[in-house]
Amino acid sequence: MIGRALSLSISFAATVSALAGCSSAPPLFSSDGRPTTLIQCPAYGGWTLCQQNARATCQGASYDVLEQSTDNGQNGLLIACKTQ
Incomplete structure (x- = not known):
């Protein structure tokens, strides 16, 4: 049972790693090092x-x-908050 769980964990980690390389997610930090956040909202509301x-x-x-x-x-x- 433990061997199967370990095998599934390794398989899951490998899958996540493979998908991360194909992701089109925004960068985690701006060029000046600030964290970025992607804000999404419906287009019909402007x-x-x-x-x-x-x-x-x-x-x-x-x-x-x-x-x-x-x-x-x-x-x-895609935003980066300014420091206060």
Whole structure:
């Protein structure tokens, strides 16, 4: 039983590693080292909801928009919070 669980854990870890290499996820940090966050909201509502979510994510602080996109009915903002 333990051998099977270990085998499944190793198999899962290998699968996650393989998929991570194919991911199109945004970078984890901006070029100046700040953590980034991808904010998504429905495109039909414009950018207001994304901007509100970005402000909430940065706890009211301002933020830089590193990338802005619209795809498959979703608006996306890749942001980095400014330091307070």
